[in-house]
Amino acid sequence: MSTIYILWKRQLKRYVRSKSRLVGSLGQPLLFLVALGFGLGPVYAAAGNGNYLQFLAPGIVSMAILFTAIFGGIEVIWDKQFGFLKETLVAPVSRFQIMLGRTLGGATVAVIQGIVVLILSIILGFRPVLSHLFFALVLMFLLSILFTALGTAIASVLDDMQGFQLIMNFLVMPMFFLSGSIFPLNNLPGALTIITRINPMTYGVDGIRGALTLGNHLSLTLDISVVSIIALIFLIIGSYLFSKIKS
Amino acid sequence: MIEVKNLSKKFDGREVVKNVSFSVEKGDVFAFLGPNGAGKTTTIRMLTTLLHPDTGSIVLNGFDTKHNADSVRKSFGIVFQDASLDTELTAYENMEIHAVLYGVKKSVYKTRIDELLKLVELADRRNDLVKDFSGGMKRRLEIARGLLHHPKVLFLDEPTIGLDPQTRNLLWNYITTLNEKEGITVFLTTHYMEEAEKMANKIAIIDHGNIIDMGSSEELQKQTNTTSLEEAFLKLTGSAIRDEGGESAMRQASKMWGRR
Numbered sequence: 001m002s003t004i005y006i007l008w009k010r011q012l013k014r015y016v017r018s019k020s021r022l023v024g025s026l027g028q029p030l031l032f033l034v035a036l037g038f039g040l041g042p043v044y045a046a047a048g049n050g051n052y053l054q055f056l057a058p059g060i061v062s063m064a065i066l067f068t069a070i071f072g073g074i075e076v077i078w079d080k081q082f083g084f085l086k087e088t089l090v091a092p093v094s095r096f097q098i099m100l101g102r103t104l105g106g107a108t109v110a111v112i113q114g115i116v117v118l119i120l121s122i123i124l125g126f127r128p129v130l131s132h133l134f135f136a137l138v139l140m141f142l143l144s145i146l147f148t149a150l151g152t153a154i155a156s157v158l159d160d161m162q163g164f165q166l167i168m169n170f171l172v173m174p175m176f177f178l179s180g181s182i183f184p185l186n187n188l189p190g191a192l193t194i195i196t197r198i199n200p201m202t203y204g205v206d207g208i209r210g211a212l213t214l215g216n217h218l219s220l221t222l223d224i225s226v227v228s229i230i231a232l233i234f235l236i237i238g239s240y241l242f243s244k245i246k247s
Numbered sequence: 248m249i250e251v252k253n254l255s256k257k258f259d260g261r262e263v264v265k266n267v268s269f270s271v272e273k274g275d276v277f278a279f280l281g282p283n284g285a286g287k288t289t290t291i292r293m294l295t296t297l298l299h300p301d302t303g304s305i306v307l308n309g310f311d312t313k314h315n316a317d318s319v320r321k322s323f324g325i326v327f328q329d330a331s332l333d334t335e336l337t338a339y340e341n342m343e344i345h346a347v348l349y350g351v352k353k354s355v356y357k358t359r360i361d362e363l364l365k366l367v368e369l370a371d372r373r374n375d376l377v378k379d380f381s382g383g384m385k386r387r388l389e390i391a392r393g394l395l396h397h398p399k400v401l402f403l404d405e406p407t408i409g410l411d412p413q414t415r416n417l418l419w420n421y422i423t424t425l426n427e428k429e430g431i432t433v434f435l436t437t438h439y440m441e442e443a444e445k446m447a448n449k450i451a452i453i454d455h456g457n458i459i460d461m462g463s464s465e466e467l468q469k470q471t472n473t474t475s476l477e478e479a480f481l482k483l484t485g486s487a488i489r490d491e492g493g494e495s496a497m498r499q500a501s502k503m504w505g506r507r
Binding site: 002003005006007010013014017018079082083084085086087088089090091092093 | 297316317331332335336344345
């Protein structure tokens with residue numbers, strides 16, 4: 001238990017200390033909120049869909065979580081290169097505990113980042129419904145676990161950051177764009193509907209949007225179930241691959 | 248303290264460690280010497296439970312590495328060849344993580360950390376981030392960290408590489424003190440023969456995965472008819488330059504394929 005706690009604390013300390021990362025990681029969500037929210041807002045309203053920022057903000061909150069959480073998992077590669085990983089692997093604790101501590105730490109950072117973006121979007125004019133805020137936070141946490149575990153799984157099989165660009169372009173970006181974060185899921189071409197349905201991000205976005213604006217496409221129960229199950233699966237895969245790391 | 252019997256390890260069909268046996272007594276300073284790619288690091292990784300041997304057994308502090316890995320892990324401290332600190336944390340925080348991972352109680356480790364930081368002369372840098380430390384300071388911190396949980400054996404894998412003579416001297420003085428006062432068994436590898444000569448009471452020379460000679464520095468010199476350990480070492484292992492072998496060859500091969 002104390003192992004999980006100290007490694008969780010380590011992730012938080014690293015996050016709080018790197019001010020440039022903190023500020024830098026807010027740039028992208030801010031840009032999306034302003035450029036898309038205000039840029040496409042009039043078109044969206046003209047099509048009779050209402051206030052675009054109201055639709056977009058939960059998507060951008062999810063995006064912040066996706067990026068931060070994946071990156072938190074990928075950080076295992078830095079630990080490999082800077083050698084700290086060896087220090088933990090030679091210690092008399094199980095690798096599962098190490099993996100869990102790191103993942104919970106990375107996920108907590110992602111949740112905080114999501115909350116900061118939520119506040120940012122409220123400042124820009126987003127108006128959430130507060131009655132279901134609890135479910136929004138639960139989904140944010142589950143989504144964070146899901147993506148941190150995925151990042152850890154990927155980092156466990158990579159040896160350096162050279163593959164990072166590949167992951168960004170062929171995994172992270174598609175998961176973001178093809179999830180309903182920035183456009184509604186109704187009346188999509190058939191193939192796109194299938195892709196969005198197999199993308200776990202879709203259920204996270206829909207759930208968070210549902211909880212914050214009561215504008216679900218799917219149901220909140222389905223969203224929470226899918227995200228929980230996938231998070232659990234990724235945790236299992238992630239711990240397995242982490243336990244196989246050759247030091 | 249360490250009992251190694253018939254240890255072997257293959258990588259991709261290449262036998263990197265071949266049927267190696269040796270023992271280290273309590274209180275020994277044991278130097279494990281060999282050219283690059285001789286099998287030193289692979290052996291250390293097996294001794295420290297990071298790698299499973301293909302055949303053979305290792306008993307450390309009475310515990311078998313195969314069946315009792317966690318007890319083995321609690322019994323030794325290690326200073327790796329490459330840095331293994333979290334540079335975004337302070338010296339104290341690095342020590343604290345180690346203490347928690349090794350199950351040292353908070354009431355104990357609070358004073359123990361300060362004692363050790365004083366020993367390696369880093370007490371005044373306790374709350375500074377490790378990224379601002381010099382190479383020598385990092386090494387000293389790693390040694391302090393390796394000692395935190397009162398290990399019976401301290402592994403030092405080329406601990407003085409890249410350090411200036413002052414720091415090297417200082418490090419060996421700590422090690423001697425620890426060995427003499429606390430009776431810690433030391434297992435070290437180094438390429439500096441004069442360090443091995445000065446520090447170790449028992450030396451094993453490994454080449455091509457075999458231990459080719461073992462004994463005190465004087466014994467090795469007598470057997471080879473030489474007047475220094477360096478000469479004895481060269482006579483035993485030949486003076487041909489070694490290409491990195493073993494796992495390093497694998498590392499290089501994978502580098503060619505874009506992985507490091």
